[in-house]
Amino acid sequence: xxxxxxxxxxxTMRSMLVSTIDELEKYSIVEAASGFEALRLLPREKVDxxxxxxxxxxxxxxxxxxxxxNNPNYASIPLFIVSTESxxxxxxxxxxxxxxxxxxxxxxxxxxxxxxxxxxxx
Amino acid sequence: xxxxxxxxxxVKDFLAEAEEILxxxxxxxVALSDCxxxxxxxxxxxxxxxxxxxxxxxxxxxxxxTEIAELGHHLxxxxxxxxxxxxxxxxxxxxxxxxxxxxxxALVRNAGQGGGEPVDLTGAMERINDxxxxxxxxxxxxxxxxxxxxxxxxxxxxxxxEHRLLENVKKGRRIYSIRVSLLLTxxxxxxxxLTDQLKQVGEVISTLPSAxxxxxxxxxxxxxxxxxxxTDELTPLIERDHLTVTSFGKQEKKGAPAPAxxxxxxxxxxxxxxxxxxxxxxPEPQPVNPADQGVSAKSMSRTVRVDIGKLDLLxxxxxxxxxxxxxxxxxxxxxxxxxLILPGQQVAKAAKGLEKKLAELQKGVxxxxxIPVGQLFEKMxxxxxxxxxxxxxxxDLKLFGAETELDKLIIEDISDPVxxxxxxxxxxxxxxxxxxxxAGKDEKGTIVLSSFQKxxxxxxxxxxxxxxxxxxxxxxxxxxxxxxxxxxxxxxxEALEFIFLxxxxxxxxxxxxxxxxxxxxxxxxxxxxLSGMIDLETFPGRGTRVTITLPITLAIIKALIITTAGxxxxxxxxxxxxxxxxxxxxxxxxxxxxxxxxxETTLPLLRLSDFFELKGAGDIPDSFYVxxxxxxxxxxxxxxxxxxxxxxxxxxxxxxxxxxxxxxxGAADLGDQRxxxxxxxxxxxxxxxxxxxx
Numbered sequence: 005x006x007x008x009x010x011x012x013x014x015x016t017m018r019s020m021l022v023s024t025i026d027e028l029e030k031y032s033i034v035e036a037a038s039g040f041e042a043l044r045l046l047p048r049e050k051v052d053x054x055x056x057x058x059x060x061x062x063x064x065x066x067x068x069x070x071x072x073x074n075n076p077n078y079a080s081i082p083l084f085i086v087s088t089e090s091x092x093x094x095x096x097x098x099x100x101x102x103x104x105x106x107x108x109x110x111x112x113x114x115x116x117x118x119x120x121x122x123x124x125x126x
Numbered sequence: 127x128x129x130x131x132x133x134x135x136x137v138k139d140f141l142a143e144a145e146e147i148l149x150x151x152x153x154x155x156v157a158l159s160d161c162x163x164x165x166x167x168x169x170x171x172x173x174x175x176x177x178x179x180x181x182x183x184x185x186x187x188x189x190x191x192t193e194i195a196e197l198g199h200h201l202x203x204x205x206x207x208x209x210x211x212x213x214x215x216x217x218x219x220x221x222x223x224x225x226x227x228x229x230x231x232a233l234v235r236n237a238g239q240g241g242g243e244p245v246d247l248t249g250a251m252e253r254i255n256d257x258x259x260x261x262x263x264x265x266x267x268x269x270x271x272x273x274x275x276x277x278x279x280x281x282x283x284x285x286x287x288e289h290r291l292l293e294n295v296k297k298g299r300r301i302y303s304i305r306v307s308l309l310l311t312x313x314x315x316x317x318x319x320l321t322d323q324l325k326q327v328g329e330v331i332s333t334l335p336s337a338x339x340x341x342x343x344x345x346x347x348x349x350x351x352x353x354x355x356x357t358d359e360l361t362p363l364i365e366r367d368h369l370t371v372t373s374f375g376k377q378e379k380k381g382a383p384a385p386a387x388x389x390x391x392x393x394x395x396x397x398x399x400x401x402x403x404x405x406x407x408x409p410e411p412q413p414v415n416p417a418d419q420g421v422s423a424k425s426m427s428r429t430v431r432v433d434i435g436k437l438d439l440l441x442x443x444x445x446x447x448x449x450x451x452x453x454x455x456x457x458x459x460x461x462x463x464x465x466l467i468l469p470g471q472q473v474a475k476a477a478k479g480l481e482k483k484l485a486e487l488q489k490g491v492x493x494x495x496x497i498p499v500g501q502l503f504e505k506m507x508x509x510x511x512x513x514x515x516x517x518x519x520x521x522d523l524k525l526f527g528a529e530t531e532l533d534k535l536i537i538e539d540i541s542d543p544v545x546x547x548x549x550x551x552x553x554x555x556x557x558x559x560x561x562x563x564x565a566g567k568d569e570k571g572t573i574v575l576s577s578f579q580k581x582x583x584x585x586x587x588x589x590x591x592x593x594x595x596x597x598x599x600x601x602x603x604x605x606x607x608x609x610x611x612x613x614x615x616x617x618x619x620e621a622l623e624f625i626f627l628x629x630x631x632x633x634x635x636x637x638x639x640x641x642x643x644x645x646x647x648x649x650x651x652x653x654x655x656l657s658g659m660i661d662l663e664t665f666p667g668r669g670t671r672v673t674i675t676l677p678i679t680l681a682i683i684k685a686l687i688i689t690t691a692g693x694x695x696x697x698x699x700x701x702x703x704x705x706x707x708x709x710x711x712x713x714x715x716x717x718x719x720x721x722x723x724x725x726e727t728t729l730p731l732l733r734l735s736d737f738f739e740l741k742g743a744g745d746i747p748d749s750f751y752v753x754x755x756x757x758x759x760x761x762x763x764x765x766x767x768x769x770x771x772x773x774x775x776x777x778x779x780x781x782x783x784x785x786x787x788x789x790x791x792g793a794a795d796l797g798d799q800r801x802x803x804x805x806x807x808x809x810x811x812x813x814x815x816x817x818x819x820x
Contacts, residue, residue: 005516014181016143019136020188032515040314043335043345058284059177062314067334070282075337083541088184088202092286101281110187110195 006052009034011042013060024113039063058087073102082123145235151178159220187590193231200254201226210289222253275376285334294352304349307368328353444488499577500528510594526576532584543649547588555592589671595664626650659757659808687770691740694802701807703754732814733765757808
C-alpha cells in the first residue's frame, strides 16, 4: 500500500485533502498538522508522496521541501504544493527547490487525483 | 459514512473552523489597531492575521462559498501587502480590516443558517483596494547581497520571511545563523525552548531543517536570527550541546540605540563546554522585545483547556465536603437525640441546604469531565481506514450513539482496549473480499461501533459481520495447552472465556497488526481496572460482538457499605441490584457451588470471606444477608454479615503495590477516620465465574 504524507495546518483543508485521496481507495494517508509533525513522521513512515502547504506556523512548506530534497533518504519522493495563488514568488521557489507539482487552493479534486495517479501509478 | 454525510460533516467542520478563525481575527485586529498608533507592530501578529485570512479564503473556495472567498481574497491581499511592508499600517487600513472581518462573520453565520440578510460587499472591497493603491511604499532596495546569506537558506524563505529579514537589516540588527543538532525524538520541544529564548532578544526569521551531520537519528536546524546583541552577548544566552552561532556580514549599527553594557563573562569557552558550578550569578533580567507586547493575551475561543489533574483535585475536595456534610448531619441527629431539639433541627436544616448545593457542585464538576464517545470513535475511524487498506479488506463503518458522554479519563484509558478489539475485528474477524463473496456475503464487511447509556453505565459495542470466532479451534488450542482434557468438556460460552487467558491466540499466523502479544487478557484487565466488564458473543459465519460496560465516572460514587468477617467494604451501588435476607435452608449445592433460587433464576453465591480468604468468618447463620450484584448480564449473590447503609464515597487509587489484587478497585475514606476497600464487582464476578468454568 502506497502512503501519502499530507502537511497542512488547517484541519478542514487537511480533511478535504484526505477525503479526496480516500476516494481513490488505494492509498494510506499520514497526516501532519504542522511542518514539525511532518519532520517527525518522515523517518517513521515509509512515504511515497508528499503534499504540503506553504504557510505553516513552525517551519514553512519551502523549508520542508528543502529538507526532503537535500536528504538522501527522501530526495526522490514526489512532492506537491497545495497553496494559494497569492504567493506566486513562493511557488516559484517551491519549484526551484524541487516540488514536482503545485495546486492552487481551492484545489481541483479531480486534478489532484489525476496527479497522484500519475506519480504513483506510472 | 456516506458521501452526503461526509460533505455535511465537512461543512460543519468548516463553519466551526471559520468561526474560530474569525474570533481570533477580531481579537488580533484589536491588538493590531493598538499598535498602529504606537508604530511598531509584532511581525508575528501581522503574519498570524494574514494566515487566518488565507485559510479562510482557501476553505471557503473549497465549499463554493464565493462571497466569503472573494472578500477573504481581498482581505488576504491587503494583509499580504501589510506583512510584506508594501502598505503602511494606519487607522484607515485597520478600519478596512475590521469592516471586512465583520462582514465575513455575517457571511459565515448566514452560511451556517442557510440564509439570512443579504450582505453588500462592494463598499468593503473598494476600501481595501483604496488602501492597496493609495499607499505605495518606496520600492525596496536589496541590502541582502552584502550579507552573503547562502542560497540554501534564501531559497527556502517565503516572501514574508525575506521581508522580515530585510526589516531586520534595515533596523541595523545583526543577522545570525544558529545551527543546532537535535534528536528526532524530541526536536520540537527542544527547538521551541531555543526559539523562545531567542525571541526574548530578537526575531527568529526562518528555521531551515536539514539532515543531521552530527547525530545519528538526528536533525539539524539552521535558524536565521536578527538581534541587537553581539555574538559574545548572544552565545552565552543560548549555549547548549551541538550549537554554533555564526554572524553574517559585518554591519554597523545605524542609529541603533547604544547597546547595553557588555555582559561580564567574556566568552572563550566553546558553546558546548560544561558549565562550571562556579557560575551562580542571578539570572539577568531578559530584555523584553517591545514587539511581543503586540500579541493579544486574550483567549482565542470560548473554551478552556484544563489539566484533568485539576478536575481530579476539585472532585476530591467535593468528595471530602460530602464527607464533612455526613458528619454534620450525624451531629445534628445526635443533638436531637440528646434533647437539643431546636438547635439540632436548625443544624439539620442547614445541612440539608448544604447537601443540595453540594450535589449541584458535584454534578457540575462531573459534567466538566464528560466528553462524547464520538472522540474515541473518530480515532477508531482512522485506524479502521488504515488497517483495512493495509489488509486489502473492504470495510463499511457504522457509528451509533457518538454523542453518549463518558468521563474523559475513562475514554483515554479505554482507547487502547477498544483499538485492540477493532483491530482484531478487521484482522481476524472480517474475511477477505474474495472469501466473503464465496460465502455469499457482500464483499464489503461491516463494523459497527455503538454506544449508549444504560443506567449508571455506558455501553460501548464493537460488532463485525465477519466469520465469527472458531470455537472448535479454541477448544483444540485449550486442549493443546492443557487447559482442558477434552474438547467436549466445556460449553460454547465457557470455551469463549479461554480467549481471555494470557497468551491465548487462535489465529493461524500471528499477524503484524493484532498478534503482537497484547492479548484479550490484557484488554480484560485494563477494562476491569476501570470497573468495567467485557462480554463476547460470537455467531459462526455471522460475526462477533464485543460489549464493554463502563461506569460513567470513576471519581465519586454511591456505595453500599457492608461487613464480612469483621471487615468493612464498599460496594459501588451501580452494581448492586438488591439486598435480600436468605434462610440457610434455601442454599443448594450445584456442581460443588452454592446457589439459591431467586425468583425464576438460579443465583450463584459467593462468600466474600472465602473470596478474600479472611479468617474469623463464622459459619453461616440461619438467616443471612445476600447482596445481589450484577454487571452487564452477569449476576452473583454476595454473602455478607451486615449492611451498614448507603454513602457517597470518593474512590482513591491504592497504588501500584496493590494493583495485582483481584477484586479491589480502590480505597475510600468513610469520614470517621476509617479507610475501607472498595470492591471491584466486575472482577469479583469474573473471578467467581471463571472458577466455575475451569
